[in-house]
Structures are given as structure tokens and as C-alpha cells.
Amino acid sequence: MDKKRNHIKLILGLKLKQLRQEKHLSLIEVASKSSLSVSYLNEIEKGKKYPKVEKIAQLAQV
Secondary structure, eight states: OHHHHHHHHHHHHHHHHHHHHHTTOOHHHHHHHHTOOHHHHHHHHTTSOOOOHHHHHHHHTO
């Protein structure tokens, strides 16, 4: 189960980074627009953290 969870975190992080780069946004810009910290976003993109639903909703608004 942990392997599957780690894969999901990694895939989400890579997808978030891809979308951010496609929109030509920096981590600082996304952090500002989503009210999340740069370090938290960086950890998500690296697959180290998995955001709660509320945080995903904030990111979806960017």
C-alpha cells in the first residue's frame, strides 16, 4: 500500500509541476495565487507531500 501511495504522490507532484510550467508560472506565483507556501508546493511537486482536498481545490483555482 505504501508503494501505491508513494506513486500517487509522485504522479500528482509531477502533474502539478507540468501544469505550472505550461502556464509559465513560478512556484512563487502559484504560492501567491493559492495562499500556499512555496516550500509546501515544492514538497508536493517532489512527491514528498500529498495535499488535502481543500488544498487541491485552492490549487485548481490558479
